[in-house]
Amino acid sequence: MTRTTTMMLLASVLGLVPVISQAKSLNYSQTFVSKTGLVCSRQVMASSRGLDGKTVFASIPYEDKRFMISGSLTVSSGRTVGVPYVTSTALDRGTPGTAWKNCMLEHGAPVP
Numbered sequence: 001m002t003r004t005t006t007m008m009l010l011a012s013v014l015g016l017v018p019v020i021s022q023a024k025s026l027n028y029s030q031t032f033v034s035k036t037g038l039v040c041s042r043q044v045m046a047s048s049r050g051l052d053g054k055t056v057f058a059s060i061p062y063e064d065k066r067f068m069i070s071g072s073l074t075v076s077s078g079r080t081v082g083v084p085y086v087t088s089t090a091l092d093r094g095t096p097g098t099a100w101k102n103c104m105l106e107h108g109a110p111v112p
Contacts, residue, residue: 030081033062033109037083040103044086047099053089060085062112083112 041057048055065078091099104111 030062030064030079033064033112034081034083036104036107036109037062037085037100039107040100041084041086043103044088044091044099048086048088048090051088051090053091055086055088055090058085058087059083060112062110 045055045057059082061080062083063078063080065076068075085097086100087096088099101111
């Protein structure tokens with residue numbers, strides 16, 4: 001039994017109401033953000049080729065949490081994953097990660 005399933009079962013036994021339902025949405029959200037991060041990283045790296053400046057590939061943490069609330073009791077479940085991230089001095093215009101962040105927003109992904 002996964003941790004998320006255990007948390008959902010515990011919430012059910014305690015009579016908690018899920019604010020955000022279904023454990024599957026947790027995996028989908030993280031997968032979507034990670035894949036979009038990779039697409040945007042590749043796009044920024046490709047656009048930076050041949051330009052003056054420094055391009056750095058890294059990862060940044062993305063945490064996806066779910067909460068279930070009943071009265072004063074709150075149960076939460078979540079995971080943190082590393083999302084591919086690129087900075088490019090040639091494209092970011094003084095603010096590191098700007099080109100990558102803009103790409104993420106264009107694809108409808110949250111920016112960690």
